[in-house]
Amino acid sequence: MKRREVPVENAVGMQLAHDMTRIVPGEFKGRQFRRGHIIREEDIPVLLDMGKRHIYILELDDGELHEDDAAIRMARAIAGRGVRLSDVEEGKVVLKADREGMLWVDARRVTAMNSIDEIAIATRLPFQHVTAGTSLASVRPIPLVIAEEKVRAVEVIARGAHRRSIVDVLPYRPQKVHLVTTGSEILSGRIEDRFGPVLREKLAAYGIRDVEQTLVGDDPDAIAGEIARVVADGATLVLVTGGMSVDPDDRSPAAIRRAATEVVTHGTPMIPGSMMMLAYRGHAAIFGLPGAVIHDPITAFDKLLPRVLAGLRVRRRDIAVLGIGGWLNA
Numbered sequence: 001m002k003r004r005e006v007p008v009e010n011a012v013g014m015q016l017a018h019d020m021t022r023i024v025p026g027e028f029k030g031r032q033f034r035r036g037h038i039i040r041e042e043d044i045p046v047l048l049d050m051g052k053r054h055i056y057i058l059e060l061d062d063g064e065l066h067e068d069d070a071a072i073r074m075a076r077a078i079a080g081r082g083v084r085l086s087d088v089e090e091g092k093v094v095l096k097a098d099r100e101g102m103l104w105v106d107a108r109r110v111t112a113m114n115s116i117d118e119i120a121i122a123t124r125l126p127f128q129h130v131t132a133g134t135s136l137a138s139v140r141p142i143p144l145v146i147a148e149e150k151v152r153a154v155e156v157i158a159r160g161a162h163r164r165s166i167v168d169v170l171p172y173r174p175q176k177v178h179l180v181t182t183g184s185e186i187l188s189g190r191i192e193d194r195f196g197p198v199l200r201e202k203l204a205a206y207g208i209r210d211v212e213q214t215l216v217g218d219d220p221d222a223i224a225g226e227i228a229r230v231v232a233d234g235a236t237l238v239l240v241t242g243g244m245s246v247d248p249d250d251r252s253p254a255a256i257r258r259a260a261t262e263v264v265t266h267g268t269p270m271i272p273g274s275m276m277m278l279a280y281r282g283h284a285a286i287f288g289l290p291g292a293v294i295h296d297p298i299t300a301f302d303k304l305l306p307r308v309l310a311g312l313r314v315r316r317r318d319i320a321v322l323g324i325g326g327w328l329n330a
Contacts, residue, residue: 020032079165109125231284240256
């Protein structure tokens with residue numbers, strides 16, 4: 001790369017080699033001049049106010065890329081079908097969700113890319129619910145000019161023999177949801193069910209509005225039988241509410257174990273929601289939900305639900321790592 005510094009007063013008619021950001025504290029921060037802008041006489045006072053006394057004139061050598069071109073190539077390499085790209089600005093491309101769903105990030109490959117000198121890829125935490133337009137990641141090289149071989153290395157990592165892209169939004173699969181509400185006090189009408197309204201509101205955020213519910217009391221055989229019945233009837237997601245503590249009258253965990261073909265976990269390293277249970281009967285997911293789901297806006301259930309709705313089979317190891325950052329209350 002050949003780079004010449006030219007005093008701004010002598011730069012009229014010259015072309016900017018990169019975007020220029022202007023910051024006015026409390027008023028403005030953003031791109032004042034775009035790469036390729038031809039400097040005019042009236043631009044000189046603005047540049048001086050920005051603290052720019054010189055501009056760069058660049059001549060790239062073979063094997064070098066301008067930051068904008070590098071960012072575009074890397075963004076295209078890592079973006080999946082559920083992602084759209086912003087225009088490049090100040091050497092950075094932002095990846096945005098093109099649909100509603102669960103954010104997927106291949107953390108291992110992103111880490112490998114960020115291990116390449118002068119590469120910076122930042123993403124949101126994966127496995128969370130996102131809506132169309134949500135910013136998911138930013139991609140940029142650090143210097144104004146970068147060796148093309150580094151960008152090619154990113155592209156090689158992205159191309160590997162993998163089923164999924166590095167950053168994507170997995171769409172939610174159609175669900176048939178059934179609430180199995182336990183508790184003799186609710187079955188008898190002594191206490192009003194509070195789980196149902198809360199869960200319907202949570203599920204509506206994912207576009208799920210058709211939710212069936214049955215009341216079964218505390219008998220483990222009745223609870224297990226109801227889980228088996230609704231799954232046989234086509235339920236893909238069963239939410240068993242109540243009866244999840246260690247009290248002797250709380251029978252839901254034993255009933256879930258009886259009905260399940262696989263128990264992933266009873267208990268999570270997350271608070272609130274540490275007493276939550278997750279199991280499967282065939283392909284149907286079964287959650288045993290503790291009372292925290294009623295009272296707290298974010299619990300272990302909210303952390304795992306997007307994965308289940310996106311069709312990912314949750315394993316014990318997936319839950320074990322959530323203890324880091326598992327204290328969910330601010």
